[in-house]
Ligand SMILES: Nc1nc2c(c(=O)[nH]1)N[C@H]1C(S)=C(S)[C@@H](COP(=O)(O)OP(=O)(O)OC[C@H]3O[C@@H](n4cnc5c(N)ncnc54)[C@H](O)[C@@H]3O)O[C@H]1N2
């Protein structure tokens with residue numbers, strides 16, 4: 508009987524990373540269409556922000572030293588030289604003893620170094636009585652204090668979020684260069700696998716893997732170009748794989764990754780001329796994973812057990828190809844758990860908050876089960892060199908969201 512030789516999770520990751528050749532196309536899109544895409548250029552500001560000294564309140568622009576000590580009981584009168592207008596350059600100058608009305612966001616007159624809020628002022632004929640002394644720079648924002656011309660704001664490889672869109676809008680960037688999304692194809696194999704919507708006969712199971720991989724890819728903002736459900740038949744699998752590779756950067760083949768007599772993934776990859784560089788990872792669940800390259804595309808033979816496949820996706824596919832970072836929290840482990848020395852083990856856990864502390868409860872789970880993913884809030888990882896983790900230890904939990 509032939510068995511595969513396993514590599515560690517780190518070795519598997521390193522071997523993929525060393526074979527990555529970035530051939531993603533770059534396209535220029537409108538900023539409004541760039542959300543969630545990966546930026547393919549550094550963005551340096553070509554303006555100062557704000558680009559002029561601005562008021563942050565409705566009130567009077569003053570020289571702060573003019574109103575030192577002003578209060579309701581001893582207001583200081585200043586001469587109003589006029590009203591600033593929004594959207595227009597302010598070419599006025601205030602001298603000692605003068606002020607000018609400026610709306611929120613308006614440009615300050617030359618010489619002003621603070622804004623007094625309108626609530627702290629009273630009008631008395633031509634004069635404005637200031638009822639409150641304020642420090643220099645109060646209620647104003649100086650040109651370039653937020654962003655300076657030539658500041659590097661966004662780096663190649665960052666995923667564009669609503670925050671990026673806000674900042675890029677502020678400096679007038681209307682188009683950005685982005686990488687095309689990573690395209691995935693999913694092939695689910697197995698004589699017993701039935702697509703949703705069909706009636707289930709004894710011995711058959713519904714197709715979980717196509718659907719959960721599709722959802723994981725969409726969560727990671729990848730693109731799905733095709734999905735196939737094929738029987739355990741080498742020639743059908745080989746021709747489907749060829750078809751899938753034409754339109755995807757990464758093909759996930761679910762099932763048939765082990766060494767059983769009807770496990771055809773390895774043979775199909777060899778058939779089409781793919782180069783298998785990993786068959787077997789010291790990962791639990793997820794051991795019988797295959798990783799191969801065909802030209803510049805990657806093929807993953809994902810173990811058929813649903814949780815094993817999900818694990819391989821989260822451990823390898825997601826961080827490398829989707830650049831997705833999952834949220835982590837820390838909590839106290841409430842039970843001893845046993846690992847499997849020599850293997851990196853993923854354990855589903857449920858979180859509870861007790862006494863304002865996060866408590867981590869391991870769940871009973873088998874790789875053929877899918878429900879523990881829903882019942883749990885996330886997973887903890889037992890490193891390959893550890894026999895287990897002790898009750899009371901502080902552990903890192905990777906959340907499912
Ligand atoms: N002799 C050995 N047998 C097995 C080994 C081993 O080392 N030696 N490894 C076991 C481990 S670990 C896993 S994981 C599985 C992986 O098997 P395959 O990748 O070959 O997957 P299949 O045999 O095709 O299916 C396994 C299991 O998963 C169900 N399945 C498959 N696809 C789907 C799907 N799309 N949706 C829902 N369920 C699916 C399938 O019905 C089987 O029950 O091998 C062990 N065996």
Ligand code: MOO
Pocket residue numbers: 790791792793794795810812814815874875
């Ligand atoms: O990968 Mo298997 O999942 O260890 O059950």
